[in-house]
Structures are given as structure tokens and as C-alpha cells.
Amino acid sequence: xxxxxxxxxxxALVITGFFGxxxxxxxxxxxxYIYLSAYLWFGFIYGMCLQYGRFCFASAFRDLFAVxxxxxxxxxxxxxxxxxxxxxxxxxxxxxxFHPSPSGIHSAIAGLIFGVGMVFAGGCASGSLYKTGEGNxxxxxxxxxxxxxxxxxxxxxxxMNKLVPxxxxxxxxxxxxxxxxxxxxxxxxxxxxxxxxxHPTVTFAKMAGLKNESLSGAFLGNFLLGVLLPALLLLVxxxxxxxxxxxxxxxxxxxxxxxxxxxxxxxxxxxxLSSKRTAIAGLILGIACGLQMFVIEGLxxxxxxxxxxxxxxxxxxxxGISIRGTVxxxxxxxxxxxxxxxxxxxxxxxxxxxxxxxxxxxxxxxxNPALNPADWMSLALIGxxxxxxxxxxxxxxxxxxxxxxxxxIIGGFLMGIGSRLGLGxxxxxxxxxxxxxxxxxxxxxxxxxxxxxxxxxxxxxxxERQMAKEMAGLEL
Amino acid sequence: xxxxxxxxxxxxYSLDCTGYVCPHPQIYTKKMLEKIKKGDILEVTFDNPSxxxxxxxxxxxxxxxxxxxxxxxxxFIYTIRKAA
Numbered sequence: 001x002x003x004x005x006x007x008x009x010x011x012a013l014v015i016t017g018f019f020g021x022x023x024x025x026x027x028x029x030x031x032x033y034i035y036l037s038a039y040l041w042f043g044f045i046y047g048m049c050l051q052y053g054r055f056c057f058a059s060a061f062r063d064l065f066a067v068x069x070x071x072x073x074x075x076x077x078x079x080x081x082x083x084x085x086x087x088x089x090x091x092x093x094x095x096x097x098f099h100p101s102p103s104g105i106h107s108a109i110a111g112l113i114f115g116v117g118m119v120f121a122g123g124c125a126s127g128s129l130y131k132t133g134e135g136n137x138x139x140x141x142x143x144x145x146x147x148x149x150x151x152x153x154x155x156x157x158x159x160m161n162k163l164v165p166x167x168x169x170x171x172x173x174x175x176x177x178x179x180x181x182x183x184x185x186x187x188x189x190x191x192x193x194x195x196x197x198x199h200p201t202v203t204f205a206k207m208a209g210l211k212n213e214s215l216s217g218a219f220l221g222n223f224l225l226g227v228l229l230p231a232l233l234l235l236v237x238x239x240x241x242x243x244x245x246x247x248x249x250x251x252x253x254x255x256x257x258x259x260x261x262x263x264x265x266x267x268x269x270x271x272x273l274s275s276k277r278t279a280i281a282g283l284i285l286g287i288a289c290g291l292q293m294f295v296i297e298g299l300x301x302x303x304x305x306x307x308x309x310x311x312x313x314x315x316x317x318x319x320g321i322s323i324r325g326t327v328x329x330x331x332x333x334x335x336x337x338x339x340x341x342x343x344x345x346x347x348x349x350x351x352x353x354x355x356x357x358x359x360x361x362x363x364x365x366x367x368n369p370a371l372n373p374a375d376w377m378s379l380a381l382i383g384x385x386x387x388x389x390x391x392x393x394x395x396x397x398x399x400x401x402x403x404x405x406x407x408x409i410i411g412g413f414l415m416g417i418g419s420r421l422g423l424g425x426x427x428x429x430x431x432x433x434x435x436x437x438x439x440x441x442x443x444x445x446x447x448x449x450x451x452x453x454x455x456x457x458x459x460x461x462x463x464e465r466q467m468a469k470e471m472a473g474l475e476l
Numbered sequence: 477x478x479x480x481x482x483x484x485x486x487x488x489y490s491l492d493c494t495g496y497v498c499p500h501p502q503i504y505t506k507k508m509l510e511k512i513k514k515g516d517i518l519e520v521t522f523d524n525p526s527x528x529x530x531x532x533x534x535x536x537x538x539x540x541x542x543x544x545x546x547x548x549x550x551x552f553i554y555t556i557r558k559a560a
Binding site: 004005051054056058059062063066067068069070071119122123127131134135136138139242243246249250274275277278389393394395396398399401403404456459460463464466467470471474475476 | 505
């Protein structure tokens with residue numbers, strides 16, 4: 001048994017060494033590869049933190065609604081607050097890589113679809129990635145389902161064009177995008193160019209009448225109004241609905257006669273510190289996320305580029321680059337777009353012309369996964385999670401059962417659709433946006449909470465049904 | 477493979493969620509704890525690491541006592557006594 005645990009530790013070392021060798025060898029070949037390595041090591045840190053803290057956005061509201069456990073909501077809020085604080089500093093110093101996205105009711109609808117999907121799948125987009133690193137076959141299937149759904153959804157036209165309102169079609173055409181993109185064909189193209197792009201980008205700094213990139217805008221607008229106050233409000237609501245009654249019960253048992261504000265303050269802190277693993281992971285994640293923006297922007301300045309597409313061109317790889325010369329290069333933690341690119345690249349190699357749409361052809365490109373910076377981040381995330389799982393002897397290959405495979409495919413499909421409608425997942429559309437004061441982040445989050453509630457209601461019905469079947473004849 | 481419920485002896489039950497991912501282990505544990513009598517014991521087996529945190533937190537919140545926690549090679553066995 002001890003021998004098996006030692007073998008796992010050796011594997012952890014091998015994986016870490018493998019990523020180290022990639023960084024060293026590619027840098028020795030061409031120093032531009034340092035840009036990709038920066039993505040790689042932040043991905044590795046994210047993977048380690050996610051696995052250590054069992055950090056999954058799906059469990060935040062699902063476990064709250066299903067089993068009354070608030071630990072993940074707390075962890076996410078800690079991470080968001082830390083990320084937001086570092087982001088505010090990065091924004092105020094002009095190093096931010098973040099751009100707010102157009103937001104509106106579509107953000108909440110996208111979040112709702114995504115929220116149902118993450119409960120069905122048993123993990124959010126980032127959670128499924130780190131669980132893949134634990135050897136979980138179900139999580140891998142979820143990642144695959146998200147990827148296939150997105151890459152197909154990005155390019156599907158035909159009969160789906162009939163579902164596009166005429167106003168979206170006309171508005172998309174009026175944007176006068178390059179002819180090769182054909183913005184009047186394809187559901188997602190017309191949704192983006194004809195509907196989403198007509199919405200404003202709103203930050204809390206802007207709402208408060210402050211300049212986004214100023215010190216007051218970043219800290220008072222985006223951090224204080226956009227993150228700190230809403231996060232505290234959310235935590236207080238969670239405490240009052242789910243935790244307060246347990247605190248009263250425990251204190252009454254302990255002989256406390258009068259339970260007032262002081263006791264509830266103690267109970268509130270108890271809730272915050274109830275899972276040290278989650279809190280520590282949230283703390284490191286939040287700081288790392290903010291630092292990644294700072295490092296990537298610093299490298300862009302040092303290397304004299306604005307987008308990784310320029311690096312790929314300089315390295316002599318010009319295939320799969322968008323018509324604007326760009327590839328997906330968010331400058332911060334992101335999950336779903338690169339997943340769409342994995343499958344999109346394979347489909348393209350198989351002969352599917354999927355570069356005639358906005359998502360791939362105009363914005364993100366479909367670079368070779370071996371040269372895609374965001375891919376390096378996600379693959380290293382899986383690697384980092386694997387290393388942490390191996391060290392703590394929690395790594396285990398698990399084949400999906402038929403029941404779980406069906407849940408994974410349906411959940412992944414819904415998350416894929418939600419991600420494209422919301423311009424990101426629980427990370428890109430919620431975590432990063434909320435932390436950077438983008439109103440759309442909270443709208444997506446509200447939808448995600450609603451989706452988690454619906455998903456849990458369905459799951460409760462399903463598990464009751466399964467229990468009745470499996471427990472028939474069992475005397476209790 | 478399905479979730480397995482069993483009665484080991486009077487007042488002692490087992491729940492095997494091996495192979496299942498979130499949220500199955502925690503939801504089945506919660507529902508099973510609701511079904512058994514106060515003071516009864518439930519032995520839960522699962523191999524989904526993130527469920528370990530959720531089950532611990534859930535028991536702590538409800539007041540159920542985790543008598544024993546075993547973890548090895550990605551497999552977890554928690555023995556829980558339902559609060560009296």
C-alpha cells in the first residue's frame with residue numbers, strides 16, 4: 001500500500017518535470033515561448049489549488065440547495081474578493097488585460113442554462129478539468145461534451161438560421177464584417193453581431209461615474225461596489241438562511257442563554273473558516289488570478305506584442321489564426337473557449353470549414369493545440385490537479401458508468417450552450433467578470449444560481465426514484 | 477453499477493457510492509441519514525474526493541457525528557452516527 005503511494009509521488013514528480021522540461025526546452029529554442037510558459041504555470045497553480053480545495057463552482061450553490069453546505073460559496077467569495085483586490089491594483093496601474101463584455105438579460109439566461117448543466121454534469125467547467133486530473137472519466141466526458149457542443153454550436157447555420165429574428169440578421173449584416181466571415185449565416189454569428197454586440201459594456205466604476213482605469217474607479221467602483229458589498233450581502237444571506245439555525249442549536253446545546261449579535265458574529269466567522277482547505281485554495285487562487293493579468297500584460301509589453309497571434313506568426317506558424325491576426329489570448333484564467341478550439345481544430349483538420357464564423361474565424365482562431373497559450377494553461381491545470389491528487393494519494397482512474405455518462409453528456413451539452421451564449425463559463429463569464437467589476441458577471445451568476453436550484457430539484461426527484469428502486473425490501 | 481444500500485445488522489447500515497461523482501454521494505448520504513433512526517450508524521463508501529469535504533461539512537451542520545474517517549488510494553469510508 002505504501003509502495004503504491006510512493007509510486008504515485010514519483011508520477012507527480014514526473015508530471016512536474018515534464019512541464020518544467022517543456023518550459024526550458026521551448027525557451028531555449030525561442031524565447032518567445034516564455035509567453036506560453038507563463039500561461040502553463042498559472043494553469044498548473046490553478047489545478048493544484050482546485051484539487052486541494054475541492055474547488056468547484058457547481059458545488060457552491062448545488063451543495064447549498066441540496067445538502068445545506070455553504071463551504072464552497074464561502075471559498076468562491078474569498079477567491080473573488082482577493083482576485084478583485086489584486087485586479088483593482090492591476091487595473092489602476094494600467095496592466096489589466098480585462099475587457100468588460102456586453103451584458104444584458106442574455107447573460108442571466110446563459111447562466112441559467114449553464115447552472116442546470118453543471119449540476120447534471122457533477123462539476124462546472126473548471127471543476128471538470130481538475131477532476132479529469134484526478135483520473136475521473138466522467139469529468140473527462142463532461143469536458144469532451146462541452147468542447148464538441150461549443151465548436152459545433154459556433155458554426156451551425158442551415159435550419160438554425162430560421163430561428164434567428166429578422167432584426168438580429170439585419171443588425172449582423174449592418175456590422176459590415178469581412179465577407180469571408182459571412183455574419184448573416186449561422187445562429188451564433190447573428191446572435192453575437194446582431195444582438196449581443198448591441199448591448200452596452202457596464203462596469204460598476206462606470207455606473208458610479210468613475211473612470212474604470214483610475215484608482216477610485218478600480219477600488220471604489222469595481223472593488224467596493226462591485227465585489228465587496230455584494231459578496232458580503234450574499235454571505236450574510238447564506239448565513240441567515242442556512243447557517244444561523246445551526247449556530248443557535250449548537251450554542252443552546254453549549255448552554256449559551258442569550259444569542260445576540262456577538263454570537264452571530266462568531267457564527268459567521270465559523271462559517272467562513274469551516275473549511276480551511278477551501279479557504280486556503282480560494283486565497284491562493286484569488287491572488288494568482290490577479291497576478292496572471294499582471295504577468296501576461298508585462299510580457300506583452302516586454303515582447304512588444306498585443307496578442308499571441310503575433311507570437312505564432314513570428315514563430316512561423318500562421319495557420320489557424322483569425323482574419324484579424326489574433327488567436328484566443330485572454331490574459332487571464334479562462335476555460336471554455338480553448339476547449340472549443342481543441343475540437344474545432346480537429347474538425348477543421350477533418351475538412352469542416354469552421355473558420356467562416358465570428359467565434360473562430362474573426363476572434364479566436366483555431367491554432368494548433370500544441371501552440372495555443374490557453375491550451376497550455378488548461379492542460380497544465382489538469383497536470384497540476386493530477387500532481388496534487390497523486391501527492392495526497394487521491395488519484396484514481398474511474399471509468400464512467402452508463403448512468404453517469406448520460407448525465408455527463410447532457411450536462412456538458414448544456415454548459416457548452418450556456419458558455420457560448422454567456423461569452424464564457426463559471427470562470428470567464430462569472431468569476432473573472434465579477435472580480436473586474438463587470439455587471440455581466442453578476443447577471444451570469446444570478447442565472448447560474450437559478451440553474452443550480454432547478455438542477456437540484458430535478459436531482460432530488462431522480463435520487464428519490466433511484467432509492468425507492470434500490471432500497472425495495474430493505475428494512476429501516 | 478448502481479448505488480448500493482444495505483443493512484449490516486440492527487441499527488447499522490451501509491451505503492456504497494463507489495464510482496459516483498458529485499453530487500450523488502452527498503445527496504444519497506443526506507437522504508439515507510434522513511431515513512434511518514436517531515443514533516443509528518451509517519457507513520458510507522465513496523471514491524469522489526470532493527464529496528469528502530461536502531459530507532464532513534453536512535454532518536457538522538446537521539449535528540451528525542463522523543465516528544471514523546478512512547481514506548486510502550482515492551477510496552473513502554466514513555462512519556456516521558445520526559444525531560440523537
